[in-house]
Amino acid sequence: MVELLDRSPRADGGEPLPELTGDSAKGSEMMVTHNHLPRLAEADFIVWDQETDEVAKGPRFEEIRPLLELIDSHAGELPEEWI
Structure with missing residues (x-):
């Protein structure tokens, strides 16, 4: 979600989800799609179009902007899986 800090939502709905790569990509993608995104959407922190993955x-x-800015500013100090 840190990616949304620098992006304004497009008029047609949002930004496509970033492509996940690497060995843990499949597990990470499932965690994001089936756990994190629904919870963030339910809390109204994001708007998620499941059909287009935007x-x-x-x-x-x-x-949540202050938390995301803190994470973003310390990204090099945090474990990769936290970002």
Whole structure:
């Protein structure tokens, strides 16, 4: 979701989800799609179009902006799987 910090949602719904690569990509993709995205959407932090896999800022996105900015500014210090 850190990617949404620098992007404004497009008028047609949002930004496509980034492609996941590497050995853990399949497990990561399943975790994001089946766990994280539904929870973030339910909390109104994001708007997620499941058919197109597009994500946009939700009505409550600004509430989590400080946390995402902190994570983004310390990305090099955090474990890769946290980002």
